[in-house]
Amino acid sequence: MVTLTQLNGATKQEFTEMVGWVFEHSPWVAERAWARRPFRSVDHLFAVMADVVKGSTRDDKLALFRAHPDLGARARMSSASLSEQHRAGLQQLSFAEYHLLTRLNRAYRDKFGFPFILAVRDRTPREIQKALEQRLAATQEEEEQRALAEVLLIAWFRLRDMGIEER
Template identity: 40%
Template sequence: MMIHAMSASALSQMDQPAFVAALDGIFEHSPWVAGRAWPQRPFASREALLDSLVDTLRSAPRSDQLALIRAHPELAGKRAMHGALSAASIREQLGAGLLACMPEEFALIRDFNTAYKAKFGFPFVIAMSGLWRGDIIAAMARRLAHEPEVEFAEALAQIARIAALRLAERVAD
């Protein structure tokens, strides 16, 4: 679904505030990623833009990376149940069936969310495209066994995948 069919070339011509506004929501509540990638213009393609954004994320101080991970909502959590998610997060969680779980599935996800956050200090993040709630529950169980550094890297990799999916909705090839 194309929300705004912008080109990488058009984005490259924007001033920094317009560029950051155009990419709002690509990284959950973290406009700093686009702001720091902006000086790397021009972008020859959506792929080049994504590479720049992901490089910016990967080279950011750990504290900024952690803040970005923590900006993501818990899956099927209180914010989801009260409609307090970004439009992109609502679409993604609806698409994976997370907002229509059976009570026992909600309880299982809640328990995994609690254990995950206690172990790692941030919410479980996963790119949900193509996944159903059973896949996500299985991934939660599997990733809960990771060591903290492995899971930190996995969370960043999942955020990069989410950004790629969101960018594809907004920026033409």
């Protein structure tokens, strides 16, 4: 269990080790947030991290998006992504479902230049597929904004799930 007191007193490296994984393979978010300590609450910590991401360059945001795995991919991914996708049923897809999702993921990546990002918590494989199909119709700008919102939601879930004690 991590406490706010520990986070606020941590060195930059310690802080990054504790929360740097919250944004998929992007510890730079935690590294930049560290300088804005002390954090008054988990909500405040998240708000600071979200501000870091929102205030970053477009290239940084695209790199953050590209750090995410394709949904349903049978490839190496962070343990957090693996767990989230497993709970959503994406590791138990039928052969046909897997190939459809793979095709849609490829079309999305080809169109937007980064993987389809969706907070899959409490979603079924069918809901995920439908969201992917719908979002393929978006513009580049719309989809970058939506991907950013989804990245932030995923990070919020991960940070909340850490069970940081506010003491």
